Structure formats: C-alpha cells, structure tokens
Amino acid sequence: MLTVHAVSRRYGNDLALEGIDLSFENGVYGLLAPNGAGKTTLLKMLAGLLPPSEGEISYEGKSIAALDEKYRMQLGYLPQRFGYYPSDTPLKYMQYLAAIKGMGRKEALERSELLLEAVALGEVKRKKMKTFSGGMIQRVGIAQALLNDPRVLILDEPTGGLDPKERARFRSLLTKLGRERIVILSTHVVSDVESVANEIVLLKNGRVFAKDKPEDICAMLAGKVYETKVPDTEAEAFRKNYPILAERGEADGWQMRFVSEGEKTLPHWEPMKPGLEDVFLYVYRDRERQTAEQRLFPREPVGVGEGGRLR
Ligand SMILES: Nc1ncnc2c1ncn2[C@@H]1O[C@H](COP(=O)(O)OP(=O)(O)OP(=O)(O)O)[C@@H](O)[C@H]1O
Numbered sequence: 506m507l508t509v510h511a512v513s514r515r516y517g518n519d520l521a522l523e524g525i526d527l528s529f530e531n532g533v534y535g536l537l538a539p540n541g542a543g544k545t546t547l548l549k550m551l552a553g554l555l556p557p558s559e560g561e562i563s564y565e566g567k568s569i570a571a572l573d574e575k576y577r578m579q580l581g582y583l584p585q586r587f588g589y590y591p592s593d594t595p596l597k598y599m600q601y602l603a604a605i606k607g608m609g610r611k612e613a614l615e616r617s618e619l620l621l622e623a624v625a626l627g628e629v630k631r632k633k634m635k636t637f638s639g640g641m642i643q644r645v646g647i648a649q650a651l652l653n654d655p656r657v658l659i660l661d662e663p664t665g666g667l668d669p670k671e672r673a674r675f676r677s678l679l680t681k682l683g684r685e686r687i688v689i690l691s692t693h694v695v696s697d698v699e700s701v702a703n704e705i706v707l708l709k710n711g712r713v714f715a716k717d718k719p720e721d722i723c724a725m726l727a728g729k730v731y732e733t734k735v736p737d738t739e740a741e742a743f744r745k746n747y748p749i750l751a752e753r754g755e756a757d758g759w760q761m762r763f764v765s766e767g768e769k770t771l772p773h774w775e776p777m778k779p780g781l782e783d784v785f786l787y788v789y790r791d792r793e794r795q796t797a798e799q800r801l802f803p804r805e806p807v808g809v810g811e812g813g814r815l816r
C-alpha cells in the first residue's frame with residue numbers, strides 16, 4: 506500500500522498542494538484535474554523525485570525517502586515530458602535505461618523487445634526516435650516505465666498525443682496492469698479513465714476534492730442534470746441562471762445540458778444520467794472565463810441551415 510499523509514507542497518511562497526491524504530492499493534487510479542491543479546506535483550512526490558514540504562509518503566509502511574533505492578526498484582514512472590537522444594532508437598533507449606536500473610544485458614534486450622511489441626512499436630524498434638510522431642514517442646515512454654515490472658506505476662498524462670485506437674489499446678493494457686500493482690495516472694481527459702479506473706481522485710484548490718469509484722463520483726450530480734431546448738431569445742438568461750455542461754445551436758434554439766441544484770423542475774426538462782464529464786465540467790466550472798468568452802464571442806442567434814454547431 507502506498508499512502509500519502511498530510512502532504513503539502515510549496516513552490517516559493519505559493520502553496521500548490523495542501524493537506525493531501527490518500528492511500529492506494531492494487532488497482533488503477535485516475536488523477537483527474539484541470540491544468541495547473543497539481544497533478545504533476547503530486548505524481549513527482551509519489552515517485553520520490555520531489556520532496557513534500559510537509560507530511561510523508563510511505564510504501565508498505567516505510568517512508569519512501571528512507572526506502573530510497575529500494576523504492577525506486579519497485580517504481581515505474583512516465584514523466585509528463587521525458588528526455589531522450591533523438592538519434593537513439595527505442596531499443597537502444599530502453600536498453601540504456603535497463604542498464605541504469607541494473608538489469609543484465611540479455612534480460613534487458615528480451616524485455617525491451619517484448620515491451621516495444623506491447624505498445625505496437627515492434628516494427629520500428631530500430632528506427633531513430635527523431636523520425637517518430639508525438640504519439641509514438643509517448644508509447645516509448647509507456648514501455649520504459651514498465652521495464653522493471655514495477656509494483657508501483659506512475660504515469661503523468663500517458664495518453665497525450667495517442668490516437669483513439671492507441672488510447673483503446675492503452676486502456677486495456679492499464680486494466681491488465683492494475684490487477685497486480687498500483688497504477689496511478691493523471692489526465693484531464695475524462696474518457697481515458699472513466700471506464701478503467703477503480704477510483705478517481707479529483708484535486709481542487711490544492712486539496713483532494715473527491716476520491717471514489719467513478720459511479721459514486723457521478724452520483725454527486727444524481728437528479729441534477731437535465732437537457733432542454735431553449736429559444737434564442739431566452740438563451741442568455743438561461744446561461745446566467747444555470748451552469749451549462751454542453752450546448753448545441755440548432756435551427757429552433759439551443760439544446761442545453763445543464764445542472765439545476767434546486768427542487769423546482771419544469772415539465773420540458775428531460776432528466777439525464779450524469780457522467781464523469783458532467784461532474785468534471787461542473788466541479789471545475791470557471792465563471793470568469795465564461796464571462797470573458799461571452800464578451801469575446803457573443804452568441805448570435807443561429808439561423809436555419811446552421812444547426813448542429815457544438816460549442
Ligand atoms: N517548478 C515549479 N516552480 C514554481 N511553480 C511550480 C513549479 N511546478 C509547478 N508549479 C506550480 O504548481 C501548480 C501545480 O502545477 P502542476 O504542474 O503540478 O499542475 P498539473 O495539474 O500537472 O498541470 P497540467 O495539467 O498543466 O500538467 C501550478 O500553479 C504551477 O504553476
């Protein structure tokens with residue numbers, strides 16, 4: 506078990522994270538929060554690369570700082586941005602990292618080849634990485650994090666740049682990996698974790714806002730999400746009154762998906778089952794930006810023939 510106890514992290518005088526208490530057992534954990542919320546900060550601390558300003562992180566009951574190398578032997582880590590020599594091939598890069606981790610040559614070669622196959626890079630394992638796309642590089646990163654068959658796998662935005670097919674492949678890999686180790690990944694893409702994470706951790710204002718099964722997180726908005734058609738003339742007032750989750754301009758008005766906290770509902774409001782995306786949008790709604798956006802791009806009534814615009 507990996508536990509985070511009363512951890513805070515400051516950068517200068519700025520408090521990035523405060524009073525974080527979390528515990529992780531085998532399974533997949535999705536750390537979901539917007540840009541700048543502190544995901545990377547938390548993951549770097551969990552990887553033992555950044556010391557907490559306060560509090561302690563422990564693995565199997567011992568402080569990871571004290572375990573030091575013993576912990577690192579159990580750890581696989583994919584940084585949000587990782588460095589490599591552009592003229593290296595993925596195979597050479599993996600073998601180099603395996604050597605640093607103290608693996609023997611033969612084992613390193615075998616395991617590197619297997620892992621590159623697993624992320625669908627088997628055919629290009631001897632090509633220079635400077636010729637790779639962003640998504641291919643990302644897959645090299647995922648493979649290297651698995652070199653030492655880690656008990657704790659920490660992935661900082663592993664799906665950035667992956668196409669839908671590779672995302673799907675990655676999700677099924679995650680499910681397998683999570684059966685016998687702790688897998689913690691950060692993302693701001695809800696669909697990356699909605700179906701595969703055993704638990705979702707939401708960070709807000711530097712604190713843990715929620716840590717729960719995806720369905721229990723969705724239950725936060727149970728009975729509060731609706732859809733309805735709003736005529737153009739009433740749309741502005743409607744946007745002021747209700748947090749909007751999605752809206753689509755159609756010929757006869759706006760199809761709005763929104764949250765109503767109150768008791769009062771109207772007959773033409775259709776109750777909807779909340780999804781994780783709804784919760785994300787609601788928890789992290791940003792009133793100031795919405796106002797700025799409305800001033801920059803005032804929404805004109807949509808004419809016939811312009812329907813189907815999704816905003
Ligand atoms: N090295 C640093 N020095 C100063 N401030 C930092 C440093 N790293 C992060 N921060 C600040 O800490 C906060 C959290 O940053 P962090 O990178 O952990 O967020 P994040 O959730 O990973 O964001 P993103 O989704 O953009 O990757 C931000 O306000 C950021 O400006």
Ligand SMILES: [Mg+2]
Pocket residue numbers: 544545546585661
């Ligand atoms: Mg980050």
